[in-house]
Amino acid sequence: DAGVIQSPRHEVTEMGQEVTLRCKPISGHNSLFWYRQTMMRGLELLIYFNNNVPIDDSGMPEDRFSAKMPNASFSTLKIQPSEPRDSAVYFCASSSRTDEKLFFGSGTQLSVL
Amino acid sequence: QKEVEQNSGPLSVPEGAIASLNCTYSDRVSQSFFWYRQYSGKSPELIMSIYSNGDKEDGRFTAQLNKASQYVSLLIRDSQPSDSATYLCAVRGNQGGKLIFGQGTELSVKP
Numbered sequence A: 001d002a003g004v005i006q007s008p009r010h011e012v013t014e015m016g017q018e019v020t021l022r023c024k025p026i027s028g029h030n031s032l033f034w035y036r037q038t039m040m041r042g043l044e045l046l047i048y049f050n051n052n053v054p055i056d057d058s059g060m061p062e063d064r065f066s067a068k069m070p071n072a073s074f075s076t077l078k079i080q081p082s083e084p085r086d087s088a089v090y091f092c093a094s095s096s097r098t099d100e101k102l103f104f105g106s107g108t109q110l111s112v113l
Numbered sequence B: 001q002k003e004v005e006q007n008s009g010p011l012s013v014p015e016g017a018i019a020s021l022n023c024t025y026s027d028r029v030s031q032s033f034f035w036y037r038q039y040s041g042k043s044p045e046l047i048m049s050i051y052s053n054g055d056k057e058d059g060r061f062t063a064q065l066n067k068a069s070q071y072v073s074l075l076i077r078d079s080q081p082s083d084s085a086t087y088l089c090a091v092r093g094n095q096g097g098k099l100i101f102g103q104g105t106e107l108s109v110k111p
Helices: none
Strands: A005-006 A010-013 A019-026 A032-036 A040-052 A053-056 A063-071 A074-079 A088-095 A108-112 B012-016 B021-026 B031-037 B043-051 B054-058 B059-065 B072-078 B085-092 B099-101 B105-110
Touching: A005 A088, A010 A019, A019 A088, A019 A108, A032 A074, A032 B054, A040 A074, A040 B021, A040 B099, A053 A063, A074 A088, A074 B012, A088 B072, A108 B059, B021 B085, B021 B105, B043 B054, B043 B072, B072 B085
Parallel strands: A010 A108, B012 B105
Antiparallel strands: A005 A019, A019 A074, A032 A040, A032 A088, A040 A053, A063 A074, A088 A108, B021 B072, B031 B043, B031 B085, B054 B059, B059 B072, B085 B099, B085 B105
């Protein structure tokens, strides 16, 4: 299996621009998680889905952030408009119902100038 | 109070020594506990999971869980320089629920 696939690996954008991060979970996994990691705040859960349905989005910082999972093999995290404080590494992770282990993608390094 | 707390370190141990990493959590109904290792610039990878009180051993790693004290620990025996990384404690409540991570403890193993 290819593991959790995220794109892009790096994203540099200017303040005010829209940013879209993409994730393909491991085939057969029914849970998908979006995390953000910074030095100051560590690894923060933004939102997670079970069976494509958002279960808990309490970690989404504000209305500028939105996430979708239109099918079992694809999810997006969108930031519009982006701000410099959104600069971080964004990780996507997935797990299966029968095995709670979380598998992480390689992450997207986002820099908002 | 943070949901999952760890000492940020850095924790420095000599090669061959035992490294002890600690974690406390606030939610008493937490059911699943995990230790992840993260090398600089890489994504977290699972090294241990534990669900019941007591010890669980896997090679040089031992996870310890005490639900009454809301305490989880990870022992690394015969520490190697390749163990130098940040170790993240993670806690999950109900099955399928969200996984909350601690801030991580940076471990440095000196040759």
